[in-house]
Amino acid sequence: MGEDRGVSELDEVQVVAARIQEAMSAVVVGKDRVVRTAVTVLLAQGHLLVEDVPGVGKTLLAKALGRSIDCSVQRVQFTPDLLPSDVTGVSVFNQDARTFEFRPGAVFANIVVGDEINRASPKTQSALLEAMAEGQVTVDGTTYRLEEPFMVMATQNPIEMEGTYPLPEAQRDRFMARIEMGYPDPAAELAMIGSHSETDPLDELEPVTDSATVARLVQAVRRLYASPAVLQYVVDLAVASRHHPRLRLGVSPRAALHLVRAARAHAALAGREHVLPDDVQRLAVPVLAHRVILSNDARLARDTAEQVLTDLLREVPVPAGVR
Template identity: 60%
Template structure:
């Protein structure tokens, strides 16, 4: 792939729509698995333990999120795979409730940041203040330093403030006043986003969207689920009875188990074939980045564990491809979530599994 300094590389959505995606050079093969080994043998009791933890968390979250099991499952997959989650939908359908319930079932620190147009990067990262007594500057950490960070309505903040999250999400650290501060471990950002055609919203830059492992839409509940919502959520706080079902240590152990799940060379080749298909598709202005393949394989490993397997199958890849890849491609005609999802589904249907 051409470097960003190459004149043929699209540098914006407008440029991407008016120019073809640069051709991947044969001298630079893209392997989304990176240096990850094929996978060590994982003991069945360890997989069963992760299933038990995820099952308990899923049950607890579904008790306050009626009819949103798909969103709950994707949130848990992102947590186990070490990724970040982007929830995109209209206001009032439960995006923040999903993020808060995920934070509640994990016995760790949870911070919520309400993004607004006047929010500054220092409001997110923190600031160094001069201590009159010690005559030294002391760093006061911002709300981003937490295990689960709820970035509410992230696209209402200015691009400058949004970019403050990039280093935190990509490298689990923040560089402030020449000093690098590590994020707590585990660290996960669950961001909510309103549709970009709503008043007072900014489209997330491609680089920032690419940091999210998956993008999902909550959607309106069914009539039956909405009746239950009126019955249970009007008179009391739905999160009041939600209790932690696991610990941070168990989450870190589960992530280590997921990391060692087997992914064969043939399966990694299939992932690369899907990525290349997004770059060659005539309806796509900008295809998926190599990071998309990395995130897809990580999520598929987590799904394999939840299904009780120590190896990834093409079915795992296909089940998650839309959620992981759709927000990484830019259609030529209209940058719409549904259009991107349809493109990924068509690519899955015509890409053979070898």
Template identity: 65%
Template structure:
């Protein structure tokens, strides 16, 4: 039986019952895939992070569709979307909002910034200064913004989708470790396959496909899917497997900085969403293995020896996954 669904004996949801999560999520996936050609795993990861109540970091070279992916996800859900173009002169108040004094009334009025939206697109986030990047720390972790000592809650669902160019490109600042740790997953879009690129030429030739994209789900439906994801069961053996995998990053000689306890929670939450998208009410080790690299690699710092050997954090995580024993079904 599909997650969160009541049936009437004929294989269909009973009247008034929730739509099966895989079916509801598939509508969003198809809507995004109609704009992002030939990248099903990238679209799936973005949807996984959305349903796991996380934030997504998309890192790749310019022109491969990072911003298009974020925009398509925002349009596929009928919710509020705000875009922030990160530049070197951007200030923290430009993101969170500021209090403005009105001389006529003698009072301060808070003008909310673009962070007060369901989906916030941070375009080229690593072109802003670390001080401005850090303006997102509180809202990404606590779902609120404090301005002038007053905490203001953000809307739910709330998701930051940030794009960044590789750190060795001109005019970029590295993201602070504390902020990287708040992103549930990091993905790369990559170049399209030749056939997908040919299809893209035809698709973008007549008009803009993003303009044709109609919402495939409402905010209420997304909230319902998030609640269903929270009920996915994680067996004690799988929990121990996650803890052991994260602990292995802290003792690996190839790493100077391992994954944090927040990474453990993020990996479990992402695995729940990943399993739910498969129509399962329980997490299996394969879910954890599939998510280990995108959830853990961006948080890690390589040891000098590993840098000399030109190893990557993704390679180190993959090696740890390959070595760690898989828990038994019992």
């Protein structure tokens, strides 16, 4: 009985995820890999950081994910004058009732789209920490649970640094994965210009599932089997990163946990009931690259975190019998 339920859950994960990806791809043209990563992070109950230059569709990706699911979506335009209470909420005194009433902030939604998150002050950025890590907000000593599923999709421009506050390591570590949109290929750009210049494709995007279904599938993904050998492989990668000569800061335990959860979602999207090292390897760079810090020698050699992690994957042996 339990096995049949597991198989049906896995089938539903694939069907619903395929619908979401198809709906998003109709808006975010030519970015199937990026769309798949976004859906993977959603099902892994994580948060996504999208970094790239202006005009490549960072906010469009976040909006498309929100529109494809019948759930609550809030957009926050991060600016230097944005207050922490704008994000989390504030208690207001009701003179008629003679009591304080809590007015929820923008974080009280299933999907929170944070535009240009590095333009807000560190104090406002830190207001997201508790919400992203624990799924709750504490205001004036009272804790409020957030809706499930809950996902923050934040964007930032890594080129224009004037008037910005770079995300500290503690904040970056809360994001399960970081991706770059990249420029579309010429054919996709031509198709996008032709379709987007006439109408806004977001206006025609209809929800293909709802928040209750996504929340149920998130729990199904978390139950996917990861063998002790695969878990040991993730730990081996984390330990190796902490002693790597080209890294000054290696992978945190939270990063290792996020990598396992993302690998489970990747396996579920592939229709497998168990996690393989291939799942770990495919997601290692987007999940880990934004958390590590290069050594001075690596910076001088113009290495990137992605290059170092790719080399690390070659150096750490895959457990025998689980290839």
